[in-house]
Each structure stands twice: as C-alpha cells, then as structure tokens.
Amino acid sequence: MMDISPEQARTLAAIVTHGSFDAAAVHLSVTPSAISQRIRALEAAVGRPVLTRARPAGLTESGQAVVRFARQLELLSADLAEELQPEEPHGRTRLTLVINSDSLHTWALAGLAAVAGRVQLEILREDQDYSLELQRSGAAAAAITTTAEAAPGCTSRRLGVMRYLPVCTPGFAARWFPGGATADALAAAPVIVFDREDDLQDRYLRSVSRTALKPPRHYIPAAHEFGEAIRWGMGWGLLPEIEVSEELQRGTMAALDPAAHVDVPLHWQQWRHGSAALEEVAAAIQAAARPLR
Template identity: 75%
Template structure:
C-alpha cells in the first residue's frame, strides 16, 4: 500500500512555492540534504518522479497530485483548529482562487465579500481558458473556468453563461464602418484585445466573416481600462453584457451587428477534498453567479 506522509507532501509543496531545495529547506528549518532525502522517499513511495529537474523545479503529474494533497491537508488542519478552539476569532484559513478578469470586474467580488470575514483570499487573475493549469498544479483550491471537465481530484459545477457583444464608440463606427460592417472593414478597423490569450474577438471575427482576419490590435490587459479604451474609440472589442447595459442605453457604445453575441459558459472547479472555508466560498460564488444567464 502506498504511504505518503504529510511531511513529504508539505516538503514538495514548499519546493514548488519557494522555487528551490535550498529555499524550501530554509522555510522548513531543515537542511537541503533533508529535503533531498524526503523527495527521494516520496518518489520511492509513489513509484515515479514527482519533480522535473529544472530551474526552478517543476511538477510531474504525480507531483501535482501530491501538492494538492498537501494544500488540502493545510485546509483540513485549519478547520480542525477552528473546531477545537471555537472561542478564537475565525479568519485564519487561507485560500487561493483563480478568477478570470471579466468575472472579477463584474460580479465575482460581490459574492466573495460576504465570505471574506472568515477566510483570507488570494485571488489570481487568469483567463478562464487557462485557469485550470493553476488548479491542476495545486497552486489554487478553486477556479472559475470555461472548462466543464474537472481536472483530477476536483469537482465541477456550472455557474452560468457570460454573454459578450462586439461593441465600439459611435465615433469609431463613423470612422471605420461608414460603408457597413464587412470582412473588408473589419480587416482594417483596430480591435482592442485583453492579452495574447484572449481569443474572444477572433472567435467573433471567424463567425462573422468565415475567414481568419488580422486587423490592427491594441492590447490592454486590465478589465476597466480595456472597456475605457473601447469607450474612448481606440478600437472595437468584446465586452460582457452585464457590464455594458447602461452604455448601450445611453448610446455611449453600440454593437457592430445585431444578434452578434458570443457566449462563454463558466464553471466552478474546486478540490473534492475541501474544507468548511472552501464550501463557504463556493456557496458565495454560486449565489453571486445568479446574475449570469
């Protein structure tokens, strides 16, 4: 029977967190030799490597599972301390979440605020298509993601749909789409893109034109500033329906084409072996997600 000690698991997590055997040894107040011995014993127990020998060290698939185990042990230990010492103030549990920028900007914080009295949150901003890498590696306990299939060791539940529309300022429409929105005008008109992982604009372009267009691009990697760039006429871009209602009503923004939406289904993925704190946060996020479609 495979036996992995908490000490070995936490040692591997420390190597990942601090970037080297020496740094992990300093954090754990042991020698680098002791760190090496624990890793060798862990790999012997697992029967395969848990680290890639690189600078900084990376995790194999088996190593990712062990680090998730270590993080879950820490959550369970925090739950136990709160149960054994109910008179002590709550809020010592730390949770790392991965949330895409648009959700963070529009609805997710409203859900997390009620849970923040009882947990310390570290929120990592990552595109919904790429957030699972952090969850898989054990860096985060939960993620808002566009992927329904759960990563190993995690559960997945649907939150709702974020609907995006291609919008621009009226003056931008007059400058670039005076002859109408077509493949030719879209190929020439500048587009605002969040970052190089953001494919929403290209997704809509392919749907509209049936061709791979390459218009001029402005990259603006912050949710508020992304919207402001579009409002100021730097380009057109895909913005969430729940953010632009007032802009459309007042005429500050207009859509490029009727019924031109792109839907992104969001899911909440979290460790299956959770904790009371993680359950509270998950419940709060699901409640806030009711604003989605």
C-alpha cells in the first residue's frame, strides 16, 4: 500500500503555493534540507516525480493528486476540530472556488452570499471551458465547468444551461444590420469578445455561415464592461439571457436574430472527499442556479 504522510503532502502543497523549496521552508518553519528530504521520501512512496524542476516549481499529474489530498485533509481536519471541540472558537473554513465571470455577474453571487457568514471564500475567475484545470491542480476545491464527466477524485453535478443571445443596441442594428444579420453584415459589423479564449461569438458566427467570418473585434475581459460596451454601441455580442431579457422586452436592446442562441451547459465539480463547509457551498450554488434552463 502506498504510504504518503500528511506532512509530505502538506510540504508539496507549500512548495506549490509559495513557489520554491526555500519559501516553503520559511512557511513551515523548517530547513530547506528538510523540505528536500520530505519530497524525496514522497517521490519514493509515489514511485514517480511529483514536481517539475522549474522556477516556479510545477506539478506532475501525480503531484496534483497529492496536493488535492493535502487540501482535502485541511478541510477534513477543520470538520474534525469542529466536531470534537464544538465549544471552542474555530476559524472559518477557507475555500477556493473557480467560477466564470458570467456566472459571477448574473447568478452565482446570490448563492455565495448565503454562506459568506460561515466560510471564507477565494474566487478565481476563469472561463468555464478551462476552470477544471485549476481544480485538477489542487488550487481549488470546486469549479463551475462545462465538463460533465467527473475529474479524478471529484464528483460532478449538473447546474443547468446558460443561454446566450446575440444582441446589440437598436441604433447599432439599424446601422449595421438594415437587412438583418446576414453573413455579409456580420463579416463587417464590429463584435465584442471577452478575451482570446472566448469562443461564444465565433460559435454563433459559425452557425450563420460555413465560411469563417472575421469581423472587426474589440476585446473587453470583464463581464460588466463587456455588457456596457454593447450598450454603448461599440459592437454586438452574446449576453446571458437572464441578464438581457428585460432589456429586450423594453426595446433598449435588440436581438440580431430572435431565434438564435448559444447554450452553455454548466456543472459543479468538487473534491469527492470534501467537507461539511464545501457541501454547504455546493447546496447554495445549486439553489442559486435554479434560474438557469
């Protein structure tokens, strides 16, 4: 049986968190030599490298599994302390979550607010297509992702579907789409894109034309400012239906094509061996996700 001590796992997590063996030694109040000995013993137990020898140090796939174990152990230890000494004051459990900007901007904060008095949260913003990598590395206990299949050591729960609508201002539509959102018009009209990893607008464009359309682009990597850029008439873009539906009803925003949409399924993945605090956050997120399709 593989014999990995909690001390070894915590040492590896400290190296990754603080960036070097020396920094981890300072954090753990031991010598750099002790850090090296622990990592050698850990790699002997695992039977393969856990670190890439680089600056800063990176994790191998095996190292990621060990760091997840260390983080989960921290959560379980906090649960145990609360159970054994309920009369003693314990610090709030710290949880790191990965949540995409649109979910934060539209619905997820309501769920997080419901548990903010009982846990300390660090939110890492990452696109839902890439968020799982941070969880696999051990950097986060849970993530909102488009991946339904559970990652190693994790569980997966369906949250729902975020529907995105291609929209612009009525004035922008009158100027750039007088004959409708044709392929020629979409090739010429400026489009707002979140960042260079954002594929939503191109997914819509591919649904309109088999030929790759390359309209002028403005990159605006912030959820609020992305929507404001569309509202200022800088270009068209896809916004969550739950954000823009009332504006469409009022006529302050126009749909490029009333029948067009892009659906993004969302799932909540978290460590399988989590904690009571993590389960509480998961329940709050699921409750907040009810407006999704």
